[in-house]
Amino acid sequence: xxxxxxxxxxxxxxxxxxxxxxxxxxxxxxxxxxxxxxxxxxxxxxxxxxxxxxxxxxxxxxxxxxxxxxxxxxxxxxxxxxxxxxxxxxxxxxxxxxxx
Amino acid sequence: xxxxxxxxxxxxxxxxxxxxxxxxxxxxxxxxxxxxxxxxxxxxxxxxxxxxxxxxxxxxxxxxxxxxxxxxxxxxxxxxxxxxxxxxxxxxxxxxxxxxxxxxxxxxxxxxxxxxxxxxxxxxxxxxxxxxxxxxxxxxxxxxxxxxxxxxxxxxxxxxxxxxxxxxxxxxxxxxxxxxxxxxxxxxxxxxxxxxxxxxxxxxxxxxxxxxxxxxxxxxxxxxxxxxxxxxxxxxxxxxxxxxxxxxxxxxxxxxxxxxxxxxxxxxxxxxxxxxxxxxxxxxxxxxxxxxxxxxxxxxxxxxxxxxxxxxxxxxxxxxxxxxxxxxxxxxxxxxxxxxxxxxxxxxxxxxxxxxxxxxxxxxxxxxxxxxxxxxxxxxxxxxxxxxxxxxxxxxxxxxxxxxxxxxxxxxxxxxxxxxxxxxxxxxxxxxxxxxxxxxxxxxxxxxxxxxxxxxxxxxxxxxxxxxxxxxxxxxxxxxxxxxxxxxxxxxxxxxxxxxxxxxxxxxxxxxxxxxxxxxxxxxxxxxxxxxxxxxxxxxxxxxxxxxxxxxxxxxxxxxxxxxxxxxxxxxxxxxxxxxxxxxxxxxxxxxxxxxxxxxxxxxxxxxxxxxxxxxxxxxxxxxxxxxxxxxxxxxxxxxxxxxxxxxxxxxxxxxxxxxxxxxxxxxxxxxxxxxxxxxxxxxxxxxxxxxxxxxxxxxxxxxxxxxxxxxxxxxxxxxxxxxxxxxxxxxxxxxxxxxxxxxxxxxxxxxxxxxxxxxxxxxxxxxxxxxxxxxxxxxxxxxxx
Numbered sequence: 001x002x003x004x005x006x007x008x009x010x011x012x013x014x015x016x017x018x019x020x021x022x023x024x025x026x027x028x029x030x031x032x033x034x035x036x037x038x039x040x041x042x043x044x045x046x047x048x049x050x051x052x053x054x055x056x057x058x059x060x061x062x063x064x065x066x067x068x069x070x071x072x073x074x075x076x077x078x079x080x081x082x083x084x085x086x087x088x089x090x091x092x093x094x095x096x097x098x099x100x
Numbered sequence: 101x102x103x104x105x106x107x108x109x110x111x112x113x114x115x116x117x118x119x120x121x122x123x124x125x126x127x128x129x130x131x132x133x134x135x136x137x138x139x140x141x142x143x144x145x146x147x148x149x150x151x152x153x154x155x156x157x158x159x160x161x162x163x164x165x166x167x168x169x170x171x172x173x174x175x176x177x178x179x180x181x182x183x184x185x186x187x188x189x190x191x192x193x194x195x196x197x198x199x200x201x202x203x204x205x206x207x208x209x210x211x212x213x214x215x216x217x218x219x220x221x222x223x224x225x226x227x228x229x230x231x232x233x234x235x236x237x238x239x240x241x242x243x244x245x246x247x248x249x250x251x252x253x254x255x256x257x258x259x260x261x262x263x264x265x266x267x268x269x270x271x272x273x274x275x276x277x278x279x280x281x282x283x284x285x286x287x288x289x290x291x292x293x294x295x296x297x298x299x300x301x302x303x304x305x306x307x308x309x310x311x312x313x314x315x316x317x318x319x320x321x322x323x324x325x326x327x328x329x330x331x332x333x334x335x336x337x338x339x340x341x342x343x344x345x346x347x348x349x350x351x352x353x354x355x356x357x358x359x360x361x362x363x364x365x366x367x368x369x370x371x372x373x374x375x376x377x378x379x380x381x382x383x384x385x386x387x388x389x390x391x392x393x394x395x396x397x398x399x400x401x402x403x404x405x406x407x408x409x410x411x412x413x414x415x416x417x418x419x420x421x422x423x424x425x426x427x428x429x430x431x432x433x434x435x436x437x438x439x440x441x442x443x444x445x446x447x448x449x450x451x452x453x454x455x456x457x458x459x460x461x462x463x464x465x466x467x468x469x470x471x472x473x474x475x476x477x478x479x480x481x482x483x484x485x486x487x488x489x490x491x492x493x494x495x496x497x498x499x500x501x502x503x504x505x506x507x508x509x510x511x512x513x514x515x516x517x518x519x520x521x522x523x524x525x526x527x528x529x530x531x532x533x534x535x536x537x538x539x540x541x542x543x544x545x546x547x548x549x550x551x552x553x554x555x556x557x558x559x560x561x562x563x564x565x566x567x568x569x570x571x572x573x574x575x576x577x578x579x580x581x582x583x584x585x586x587x588x589x590x591x592x593x594x595x596x597x598x599x600x601x602x603x604x605x606x607x608x609x610x611x612x613x614x615x616x617x618x619x620x621x622x623x624x625x626x627x628x629x630x631x632x633x634x635x636x637x638x639x640x641x642x643x644x645x646x647x648x649x650x651x652x653x654x655x656x657x658x659x660x661x662x663x664x665x666x667x668x669x670x671x672x673x674x675x676x677x678x679x680x681x682x683x684x685x686x687x688x689x690x691x692x693x694x695x696x697x698x699x700x701x702x703x704x705x706x707x708x709x710x711x712x713x714x715x716x717x718x719x720x721x722x723x724x725x726x727x728x729x730x731x732x733x734x735x736x737x738x739x740x741x742x743x744x745x746x747x748x749x750x751x752x753x754x755x756x757x758x759x760x761x762x763x764x765x766x767x768x769x770x771x772x773x774x775x776x777x778x779x780x781x782x783x784x785x786x787x788x789x790x791x792x793x794x795x796x797x798x799x800x801x802x803x804x805x806x807x808x809x810x811x812x813x814x815x816x817x818x819x820x821x822x823x824x825x826x827x828x829x830x831x832x833x834x835x836x837x838x839x840x841x842x843x844x845x846x847x848x849x850x851x852x853x854x855x856x857x858x859x860x861x862x863x864x865x866x867x868x869x870x871x872x873x874x875x876x877x878x879x880x881x882x883x884x885x886x
Contacts, residue, residue: 022797023764052768052786054793055856065848083786090863091856092844 003031012038015046020057032060039067039075044100048079053087065096076100112442113435121428128420136413140406147405148372151317151385155398158315158323162308163390169204169284170261172197173301177286180209180299184290187216190225195236197301198227205229205281205304208239210246211288211297222246228302255285255298262286263392266305266333266342280305280333280342309334312396318404328393330362361386365395374402441470445477457485505567509537512570515577516547520712527745528620529555532711533738534719536680536731543569544678544734545577549584552837553620553869553880556584559738560613561632561678563652568607575601576611576653586838588870590615590628591663594653598630602657610654614647614676619871621880623668623742628661633682638673638705638714638739642698645674671708673741675701680735684722687729692722711739751777751818759800759810759829767796767814771825774816778823780885788823788883791864794857795827795836795879803831803877821886822866827879834877836861837870 001024004015014035018024035043043064061077068075078100080088088094108114176193183189190209197207210224222240240246247253251264266282285300312323312334325334330345340348346362349355357375361384364371368388375384377399386397403410441464448461460481464474513535520532533546543562548555558580562569576597583596594615601611612632618625627645631652635645645666651659668674677697684692700721704714715737722735755770757763771792775785796812804810808831815826842852842859861868865881872878 019765019768021764021768021793023761026761052789054790054797055854055860056797058856059853062848062851062853066853069849083783086783086787087790087860090844090860091842092846092851095845096848096851 001027003028005031005035007038010041011044012041013044013046015048016050018049019052020050020060021052021054022056025054025056025060028060032064036064036067039064039073040071041073042076043068043073044076044078046078047081047084050081050084053084058087058091058093061093062096074098111432111436112439113432116435117428117431120431121424124427125420125424128424132416132420139409139412143406143409147317147383147400148385151321151383151398151400152372154315154317155385155387155396158312158398159387159389159396161311162396165303165308165311166263166284166390166392168201169301169303172201172204173261173284173286173299176207176209177288177299180288181290184296187211187219187223187225190223191227191236191238194225194227195234198229198234202229202232203304203307204301206302208246208251208300208302209288209297210240210252210300212295213247215296251283251285251300252298255287255300256295259287259295263394264300265327265329265331268342280309282308282333305333315398317398318400320404321398321400323396323398325389325394325396326362326365328366330366333394334396361397365397368393368395438470441466441474445473448477448481452481452484457481457488508567508570512574515574516545517549522548523550526620528743529618529740530711530743531555531557531738531740532715533736534715535734535736537734538680538731543573544680544736545573546676546736546738547577547580548738548740549581550620551584551588553867553882554588555618555620555740556580556588556616557618557676557738557740558613558615559632559635559676559678559736560611560653561680561734561736562611563609568609572601572609572611572654576613580615584617586840588617588626588835588837589663590617590626591661594628594630594661595659598653598659598661599657601654605654610652612652616674616676618668618740618742619869620742620744621869622871622873623670623744624665624871624873625668625674626663626665628663630661633677633679635677636675636698636701638675638701639669639671640705642701642705668742671741671743673705673709673711673714673739675714676738678734678736680731680733681718681722681737683733684726684735685729685732686726692725696721696725711741714739747817747824748819749817750820751816754813754815756811756813757796757800759804759812759831761797761800764793764797764800767793770814771816774818774823778818778820778885780823784883784885787864788825791861791881791883792825792827794860795825795881798836798857799827799829799831799834799877802834803829805832818885821884823883823885825881825883827877827881829877830875831877833872835870835872836879837868 001018001020004017006013006015012035045061045064065075075097077097080099085094108118176197179193180190194207194209198204206226206228208224208226213221216223222238222245224239224246225236226239227234227236250267254262254264262285264283264285266280268280281302282305283300283302285298287295288297288299290296312325313336315323322336323334324332326346327333330347331342332340332344332346333342335341346365347359350359357373358377361373361375364373365386365388370387372383372385375382377384381402383400383402383405384397385400386395388395444461448459451459461474461478463478464471466474516535517533522531523529531548533548535544535546537544543564544560545562546557546559548557560573560576562572562576579597579600580593583593587593587596594613597613611630613630614627614632614635615630616625616627627647628650629647630650634647637643637645646664648662648664650661682692682694682697697718700718701714704717709717718737751774753770753774755767757767768789771789772785775788780788792814796814799812803812810829810831813828815828817824836858839855839858841862842855861881864883866884867882869880870878871880
């Protein structure tokens with residue numbers, strides 16, 4: 001699992017590559033804390049290469065969303081695959097995020 | 101029945117008046133009767149005393165008259181015997197008697213033939229009164245040989261003074277014709293005591309008759325006098341005088357009473373007799389006349405004596421009868437008018453009887469019994485009206501309650517499962533249930549539902565029947581659904597129900613419950629019995645499921661209920677019932693009984709009948725027993741048959757991991773390889789991976805708290821149709837299926853961070869099931885793959 005965080009002006013882009021299972025979620029926790037600091041701006045979660053997400057991954061997404069809401073920023077989920085979209089659908093996440 | 105009787109019977113006033121009048125009549129009758137009798141006696145006594153007195157008077161007067169004649173005769177007699185030597189003086193003496201007694205008719209001083217030689221054969225100095233002039237003559241001659249006459253001979257022969265029977269004076273010169281005479285004749289004797297002649301003094305009987313006839317104590321009374329032979333010589337009927345005796349008429353028509361009277365009079369008796377004289381009822385008073393041998397009688401017609409009395413009596417009776425009739429009439433009228441309000445009452449009662457309560461009886465100001473009745477009646481009318489109103493209200497209320505009861509009944513029935521078979525898609529379980537309420541709404545309940553791979557079922561019986569029972573039943577039913585939504589332990593579910601029911605149970609009702617949770621994959625049955633009848637197991641034979649009695653729900657809030665367990669084998673039928681079955685009663689109040697239930701179920705067990713047939717068979721049996729008797733209690737039955745399918749395993753793999761999140765990728769690889777082997781498509785595979793990861797991570801996170809080391813085993817099996825994944829651990833008892841379903845519709849602010857794991861498992865898998873057996877948590881997840 002790998003997360004590439006790049007900053008482009010006001011936008012912070014986090015690209016998830018690989019499987020975001022429970023273990024991976026733990027592993028990327030520090031990076032996510034980092035990312036949360038940028039929650040004042042726009043965070044783009046690029047999921048084009050995210051193959052899998054577990055509930056712990058969803059939890060990370062939700063935490064970011066809550067942090068952004070606190071700091072006045074916003075979270076955009078971009079390029080989700082069908083599998084991930086299914087999970088989002090089941091959990092109601094499609095309504096919580098701006099999906100691009 | 102004749103009509104006058106009915107006429108009187110119909111009217112109280114007539115009846116009452118009739119009674120009063122009858123009673124008065126009786127009293128009058130007695131009083132008047134007594135008075136009449138006494139008066140009659142008095143009148144009679146008075147009459148007797150009066151007539152007797154009159155008779156005595158008459159006799160006295162007649163006697164004194166006769167005495168005068170006798171005295172006059174005696175006085176002259178003495179002179180005659182002193183002066184026998186001067187025959188002519190006889191004329192003087194004879195004349196003197198008449199002069200001294202002007203009311204005498206005549207006087208003869210007659211001597212034996214040739215007594216005075218010089219005077220020839222006849223010498224009788226005779227003086228007679230010719231209308232106040234006294235004439236004196238010598239009486240005897242060849243035509244009238246006086247010494248052969250009765251008056252002369254009788255005195256001579258009897259040698260004592262004697263009164264002759266009256267006779268018509270025979271006189272050749274016809275001077276005294278029709279003059280009836282009685283003579284006092286006394287023999288004359290010379291100094292030597294030789295009979296020399298007879299002195300005779302004539303007395304006109306007319307005079308005697310007048311004296312006697314003057315006695316008239318009653319207007320129609322009359323006097324009679326009879327001589328020694330019974331000849332009448334005083335009688336009002338001149339025809340009878342001298343020609344008839346008192347016995348004459350008895351010769352033609354025998355009349356013993358008159359004969360007796362005649363004899364009594366002739367015998368010189370004195371007295372009174374009641375008899376019929378000449379066809380008239382009369383009182384006859386009789387008395388002899390001195391020594392004459394004559395008898396005087398006064399005949400008083402009864403009608404004269406009692407005439408006044410009879411008249412009085414007629415008037416009094418007339419007054420009484422008129423009075424009684426008047427009394428009847430007046431009473432009748434008075435009572436009728438007094439009872440008039442009663443007629444009104446009767447009319448009103450008829451009106452009420454016809455169903456009209458609106459009209460009130462007019463108020464009566466009377467204070468007597470009828471007035472009171474009137475008041476009471478008005479009071480009754482008012483109350484009746486009030487009660488009728490209330491009754492109508494109550495009836496309406498009742499009708500509305502009844503319709504509401506019907507609704508309640510419908511709701512109650514709709515709350516219970518009513519689609520059978522309930523799980524047509526499942527081959528491992530068949531279930532049928534039936535409830536027959538005894539009243540509109542029942543106090544029995546049954547319910548069942550599938551949660552995950554578990555069948556929850558309940559049967560219960562609320563104490564009592566009707567609406568309160570049904571309400572408690574509905575509450576229990578809801579509580580069962582609520583408590584078993586996230587709880588699979590029957591004892592805990594019942595405990596929850598009990599804790600909720602107890603505090604609110606003011607009416608001290610209770611529910612007996614049998615609650616079972618059947619784990620369908622394993623056939624493991626957990627059950628808890630709260631005072632209910634033990635279910636029966638049909639498995640070739642009929643046996644009773646061993647149950648602890650426990651207490652019914654609703655009695656003790658802190659009651660500890662105990663869960664029991666057993667395993668159902670293939671084809672076993674569990675038969676649950678309420679006491680409406682074994683206590684069903686026939687007309688003779690005989691209970692159906694457990695023996696009959698068992699007997700009925702035996703063939704079901706032998707023939708391996710399905711639940712529906714079992715219930716129908718039992719119902720038929722009960723119906724045959726009960727016949728027409730009214731159903732005494734709710735009757736509820738539930739039968740479930742467990743027939744788990746054979747699982748033809750084509751794949752079976754297992755993986756045991758230590759509880760370390762670092763092992764999660766291994767798990768994912770394991771599932772992915774299985775998915776590949778089963779040829780599952782990529783999205784399904786990904787979903788199953790997600791579900792299994794969530795389940796396993798759940799175990800890793802929570803099963804072994806306090807840093808204990810533990811393992812989790814994942815078994816994967818498939819028969820080609822479904823994929824079964826079983827997650828087993830030996831950690832703390834934890835039932836993830838109890839977790840509440842996450843609400844995915846909440847906004848992100850309200851969404852909790854966690855809680856999605858089990859939710860995803862449920863979403864992805866077709867069925868999940870938790871079991872805790874042998875201190876292991878066993879979570880079975882099934883995904884249909886084809």
